[in-house]
Structures are given as structure tokens and as C-alpha cells.
Amino acid sequence: MFCPPFTSLAIAREYADEGGFAVGAQNFYPGAVTARTGEISASMLCEIGARFVLIGHSERREFFHETDELVATKVDEAIKAGLMPILCVGETLKENEAGKTNEVLKKQLKSFRDGIVVAYEPVWAIGTGKTATVAQIAETHKFIKSIVGKDTIVLYGGSANEKNAAEILATKGVDGVLVGGASLDPDKFAVVINS
Numbered sequence: 001m002f003c004p005p006f007t008s009l010a011i012a013r014e015y016a017d018e019g020g021f022a023v024g025a026q027n028f029y030p031g032a033v034t035a036r037t038g039e040i041s042a043s044m045l046c047e048i049g050a051r052f053v054l055i056g057h058s059e060r061r062e063f064f065h066e067t068d069e070l071v072a073t074k075v076d077e078a079i080k081a082g083l084m085p086i087l088c089v090g091e092t093l094k095e096n097e098a099g100k101t102n103e104v105l106k107k108q109l110k111s112f113r114d115g116i117v118v119a120y121e122p123v124w125a126i127g128t129g130k131t132a133t134v135a136q137i138a139e140t141h142k143f144i145k146s147i148v149g150k151d152t153i154v155l156y157g158g159s160a161n162e163k164n165a166a167e168i169l170a171t172k173g174v175d176g177v178l179v180g181g182a183s184l185d186p187d188k189f190a191v192v193i194n195s
Contacts, residue, residue: 141172
């Protein structure tokens, strides 16, 4: 699945079927689109052929001040529109070092609904080059699945790249990776895809 910027969704959708991949969006605006110039609604994403949407990504929470309440609203609206939410959760470095990882995740997972996908992205590992250890990833995914159910797809994000994807994907409880920066280099991304 690819979640390109809005400006690339249409062309990605054109190639999705023959390429054997699905297309998702990085965000959407919840609620009516009337008088919301420049915003893109869940129904617009469905019209263009998107099947998934990222919700609650740490950058949206940090830079756009998206609260857990707004994230829950977006999850519900995405489902209602026919999109599969990918609920992003993760703790900051300060929260991690204070031993509050599970507390933070439990709070963020209140937005979870049966049948959706969860992506665990420790904020301290996004774009920093730092990656949680395999033991940390396994432990955290086990905790997440204890809340959302063992059959829920739980992805790992946070500096997943061509050097560590195979090891991460071999970790118990990890059902896939959510790749950010490494997807910008076709050669590196090809290594991740083939891991």
C-alpha cells in the first residue's frame, strides 16, 4: 500500500491495480467540506479510489495539534465513508524515558475500532535514525495486541529502512512496516519491499 501526498493520489491510483498495490491518503478533514477551502474529505478520497488513510500520525498530533478526541472522530468518519483507518500511536522520548509508553499507548488506543490497522511509531524514532530494539518492538506490539486483539494488524514505523526492515519484519507481533523517509529513495525502498 502507498500513501502518497494528495497531489499524487490520482496517478498512483491509475497504476495501483496493474502494480498490485492499494492506495491510501496521509490525512483528511473530518466533517462537511462546505466552507472548508483547501480541505479534502473522506468522501473525496473514496471518489479518487483511496482505500486507506493514516490517522493520528505523530506529525499531525504535534504540528497540527490533533487531539485523541479528534483522532477518534476521524477514525469513525473514515470507517463511515468506507476507508480503512491506519491508527498511528506512539510515545515521545520523554514519555519513553519516564516509563510511560504503555500508559500513552493505552490512552491513544481508545480511538481503536475493530477491524482497523494500528501502526506503532515511537515518536523518538521517527526521522531520527533511531530505532527501537527488537525486544522493545516485540514487547510493545504484544502490549498493543493485548488491547486491540491478537488478530489486529499492527505495523511498526519509526525509521524503518533498508538496513533494519528484515529484522523488524521477523519480530514476533509485527505484521508489516510503515515506511517514511526510506520510501523517498527507490533503491532503498526496493530493499524494504523485498525484505
